[in-house]
Amino acid sequence: MVDAARQPLIDVRAFTEVEKVEGFVGNFKVTLREKAKYVRADRCNGCGDCAKVCPIEIPNYFEMNLAPRKAAYIPMSQSVPLIYNIDMDACIHCYKCVEACGPLEAIDFSMTDKIVEEEIGAIIVATGFSHFDPTPMEEYGYNRYPNVITAMEMERLNNSAGPTAGNLIRPSDGKNPKKLAFINCVGSRDKRYIESCSNFCCMYSIKNAVLLKQMNPAFDITIYYMDIRTPSKGYEEFYDRARQMGIHFIQGRPALITEDPISHNLFIHSEDISLGKVVEHEYDMVMLNQAAIPQPDQNHMSSVLNVAQSPGGWYMEYHPKLRPMDSDRWHIFFAGACQGPKDIPSSVAQGSAAASRASRILHSDRWQIEPTVAVVWPDRCVSAEGKACGLCERACPYGAVLYEKGTAAEVITAKCHGCGACVAECPHDAITQLHYTDAQILAQIRALLATEPHKKILALRCHWCSYGGADLAGTSHFEYTSNERGIKVMCSARMDADFIYEAYRLGAGAVLYSGCHPQDCHYITGQIVGAKRAKRLETIFERLGMTPGRFRVEWISAAEGDKYARVLNEMQAVLDAIPEEELLAEIDRIKPDVTKRLTRLPNIPGVQAAMDHSDVMVKTILMKEKVA
Amino acid sequence: MSHDYSTSTFVDQVKAIPGGEFVELCYSCGTCTSKCMIQQKIEPEYNPRRLLRLVMMEMQEEAFESPTTWMCSECDLCYPACPQKIHISGVITAVKKIAVENGSKTILKTAVVDQQTCVACGLCAEACPYKAITIVDAKVPYRGLIKVAKVDPGLCMACGLCSAVCRSTSIGIPEEYSDESLVNNLWDWLLPQGVSI
Numbered sequence: 001m002v003d004a005a006r007q008p009l010i011d012v013r014a015f016t017e018v019e020k021v022e023g024f025v026g027n028f029k030v031t032l033r034e035k036a037k038y039v040r041a042d043r044c045n046g047c048g049d050c051a052k053v054c055p056i057e058i059p060n061y062f063e064m065n066l067a068p069r070k071a072a073y074i075p076m077s078q079s080v081p082l083i084y085n086i087d088m089d090a091c092i093h094c095y096k097c098v099e100a101c102g103p104l105e106a107i108d109f110s111m112t113d114k115i116v117e118e119e120i121g122a123i124i125v126a127t128g129f130s131h132f133d134p135t136p137m138e139e140y141g142y143n144r145y146p147n148v149i150t151a152m153e154m155e156r157l158n159n160s161a162g163p164t165a166g167n168l169i170r171p172s173d174g175k176n177p178k179k180l181a182f183i184n185c186v187g188s189r190d191k192r193y194i195e196s197c198s199n200f201c202c203m204y205s206i207k208n209a210v211l212l213k214q215m216n217p218a219f220d221i222t223i224y225y226m227d228i229r230t231p232s233k234g235y236e237e238f239y240d241r242a243r244q245m246g247i248h249f250i251q252g253r254p255a256l257i258t259e260d261p262i263s264h265n266l267f268i269h270s271e272d273i274s275l276g277k278v279v280e281h282e283y284d285m286v287m288l289n290q291a292a293i294p295q296p297d298q299n300h301m302s303s304v305l306n307v308a309q310s311p312g313g314w315y316m317e318y319h320p321k322l323r324p325m326d327s328d329r330w331h332i333f334f335a336g337a338c339q340g341p342k343d344i345p346s347s348v349a350q351g352s353a354a355a356s357r358a359s360r361i362l363h364s365d366r367w368q369i370e371p372t373v374a375v376v377w378p379d380r381c382v383s384a385e386g387k388a389c390g391l392c393e394r395a396c397p398y399g400a401v402l403y404e405k406g407t408a409a410e411v412i413t414a415k416c417h418g419c420g421a422c423v424a425e426c427p428h429d430a431i432t433q434l435h436y437t438d439a440q441i442l443a444q445i446r447a448l449l450a451t452e453p454h455k456k457i458l459a460l461r462c463h464w465c466s467y468g469g470a471d472l473a474g475t476s477h478f479e480y481t482s483n484e485r486g487i488k489v490m491c492s493a494r495m496d497a498d499f500i501y502e503a504y505r506l507g508a509g510a511v512l513y514s515g516c517h518p519q520d521c522h523y524i525t526g527q528i529v530g531a532k533r534a535k536r537l538e539t540i541f542e543r544l545g546m547t548p549g550r551f552r553v554e555w556i557s558a559a560e561g562d563k564y565a566r567v568l569n570e571m572q573a574v575l576d577a578i579p580e581e582e583l584l585a586e587i588d589r590i591k592p593d594v595t596k597r598l599t600r601l602p603n604i605p606g607v608q609a610a611m612d613h614s615d616v617m618v619k620t621i622l623m624k625e626k627v628a
Numbered sequence: 629m630s631h632d633y634s635t636s637t638f639v640d641q642v643k644a645i646p647g648g649e650f651v652e653l654c655y656s657c658g659t660c661t662s663k664c665m666i667q668q669k670i671e672p673e674y675n676p677r678r679l680l681r682l683v684m685m686e687m688q689e690e691a692f693e694s695p696t697t698w699m700c701s702e703c704d705l706c707y708p709a710c711p712q713k714i715h716i717s718g719v720i721t722a723v724k725k726i727a728v729e730n731g732s733k734t735i736l737k738t739a740v741v742d743q744q745t746c747v748a749c750g751l752c753a754e755a756c757p758y759k760a761i762t763i764v765d766a767k768v769p770y771r772g773l774i775k776v777a778k779v780d781p782g783l784c785m786a787c788g789l790c791s792a793v794c795r796s797t798s799i800g801i802p803e804e805y806s807d808e809s810l811v812n813n814l815w816d817w818l819l820p821q822g823v824s825i
Contacts, residue, residue: 139709189655190711226657253657255709271658271677278662 001080014081019115021123021305024400024414025330025369026361028120036111038086039072043106046074046082050097050107058090060163064153067163072097077161122331122358125315126351127301129337132187132194132291140186140288145259146172147266147285151182151201151208154287158211168212170285172264177284178218181268182209183254184225188291196312198292200343202229205289206239209247222248222281224270232345250279257286292341305332306399308524314340325354328524329398330369330414331361372418372435372490374401377605378408380430392422392431395493397524419523420494424533429498429604436489438496439610442601445503446611448485450618453507454583457571459486460495461556462530465516468558478565481572483509491515491523492530497537498601500551501594507587509575510550512567513537517555527555544590549574638688641726647718654680660706660716671695676706676716683723692727696720698734701785702758728782737802738784739791741777743768746798748775752790760784761799 020031056071071090160166252270294313308316318326335351393403400415492515521527642648679696760783791800
């Protein structure tokens with residue numbers, strides 16, 4: 001940290017909050033609030049005279065509130081930069097610090113928060129994690145029994161720079177404990193609190209136990225665990241070492257801690273699973289290894305940065321295996337536990353990876369993105385005529401579409417990820433997606449439904465999931481109906497209602513509308529846009545009296561090849577169950593209504609030409625087949 | 629009520645019964661066992677964690693013989709403590725149901741109805757916390773086809789509430805906890821205290 005502060009190319013802004021992040025890859029505009037420290041950074045030399053004279057004492061957050069600190073303080077002794085800070089919430093304005101500071105004149109009570117704007121090329125988020133507060137778990141009596149403390153509190157008590165100068169004492173009577181217990185998985189792996197495993201606490205509790213045992217071999221230390229997870233290099237050996245040092249491990253989750261009200265000793269009730277017996281042991285002090293949870297303001301930061309969150313509240317990575325340090329926005333990266341609980345080696349590895357990823361953009365003048373971006377035809381946008389619309393802006397998961405009444409909507413190309421949600425949502429067909437234009441997709445639909453359309457099943461699949469699922473069904477040799485005709489688009493959000501109307505107008509037997517599961521969507525909320533539209537279409541077709549099953553909406557992941565095959569076979573069964581003349585009659589009955597919904601289609605630039613061309617091509621191919 | 633389990637395994641059968649759905653979530657932490665009053669006060673061999681394990685490992689016979697299957701009183705002390713939110717007494721009841729359908733008998737001495745004196749008033753059926761008592765039509769010697777109370781031994785937990793509410797002394801727990809032996813026990817205790825009739 002000190003090295004980083006000394007490095008001239010690194011600018012450390014302590015006590016600063018990110019207020020707003022605008023812009024896009026390489027051109028972020030970040031608004032920072034530099035909070036008032038009431039001490040001038042250019043004059044303070046970190047002598048600490050102000051803290052010595054300050055009469056106010058409040059709980060020290062860094063010492064887990066086990067020790068006091070002054071209103072004029074530094075957060076911890078290794079603070080970088082070493083500049084004192086006055087806590088205005090606690091200060092009583094006695095100005096003793098001003099006197100103590102003397103000729104340096106570093107203390108300035110007239111300081112206010114400063115708003116600073118910075119041009120930033122890439123952003124790395126490394127906001128860390130927080131701890132689960134075990135107070136709601138009444139069975140462990142934290143905050144009720146003085147000698148039940150958290151492992152973090154133990155860490156401060158055991159630290160030579162901590163409140164007791166490294167002398168581990170019991171909070172109840174200040175005596176040194178002899179029998180100690182650690183309880184793992186407090187709040188984690190628990191469906192009532194935090195469902196996930198916190199990743200590092202097994203090693204953390206073993207480390208703490210080994211440290212204590214090294215300090216004083218007379219300590220009798222027990223670790224209560226459900227499973228000990230030692231997956232990384234050298235971890236299992238460390239676990240072996242801990243057992244050989246005489247640290248006891250009891251497999252069993254304590255159900256209850258009770259306290260002797262006179263001696264304040266604690267009794268842990270648990271089943272010793274290896275013995276198959278319920279046991280009760282007495283301890284002088286119990287340490288709880290709490291679950292790791294996201295920072296309390298992680299939700300706020302995620303909306304400031306406009307990045308997604310995984311279940312549990314952690315920041316969501318672009319891809320869990322291949323791009324664990326990337327966010328779903330280009331050039332916002334994650335490092336460390338803000339993306340999910342992880343230990344120090346993994347955090348360092350992720351941080352280095354994020355830094356090297358970020359340096360790519362800092363060292364290049366140009367940046368390549370996928371070519372499938374959305375483009376607006378300004379003359380078709382009704383907003384330019386002064387009408388209120390803004391559907392495109394609401395559909396975009398990335399905030400890449402700018403809409404303002406009176407001017408045509410605008411797509412910021414560098415922000416666009418190419419899902420096509422805005423394209424399909426636009427009721428006036430004023431937006432198109434390069435390489436997935438309406439003209440191209442409609443031409444494909446015409447070609448696929450050229451002959452005997454009532455026997456065909458048109459499958460619209462998203463690029464990332466359902467297309468992969470169809471691929472897997474093929475490579476795994478799952479048999480499914482040969483009447484399936486598939487079209488790939490980037491996201492289920494791109495599946496324009498026009499495509500489905502056109503398919504039924506051409507007389508398609510059935511249409512499958514498939515995409516990712518909502519939590520898997522590669523475009524943050526693209527699937528939600530698609531699912532809403534699918535729901536709308538389902539009600540429309542129900543009202544038109546279409547046989548249920550002829551329009552089907554399914555969310556199929558790339559791993560669900562079997563589901564893809566099953567769904568298509570079920571759709572084929574639906575078609576088989578309807579007699580042919582009835583099906584044709586139904587198609588004819590629905591046709592006028594869907595045609596009415598498609599009157600604007602030929603006005604979209606390129607669509608009529610593409611459809612005509614497609615028809616000519618199909619005729620040519622059919623003729624050739626006939627001749628052959 | 630009987631189910632067709634012919635094609636499914638033991639754990640599938642348990643999961644098919646409401647209450648037993650989440651048995652496979654158990655990761656054997658032992659919280660339920662260390663919470664259990666029956667384990668601590670009555671029967672050391674009683675162990676809900678082990679019963680869930682037996683179910684998961686398809687050890688049907690062992691599960692039917694286990695005292696855990698028969699002795700759970702559904703007090704649900706373990707349910708709020710379970711970190712996996714498994715309704716453990718629901719699983720145990722499911723196992724018991726399958727055991728009864730497979731012909732296993734409870735190890736508890738369940739309530740017995742004296743059909744000769746029962747008047748089918750229904751007090752016992754109302755009092756039963758386990759819904760083990762129903763009023764049925766039965767052919768009773770010397771009394772003909774009449775309505776009498778009937779105890780489902782698969783559901784009865786031998787708590788004795790029915791015996792306490794019965795006005796005609798027609799239902800009770802046999803032997804050790806019968807009305808007679810309980811009164812005798814009371815006298816055995818009262819007489820040495822100097823109580824006279």
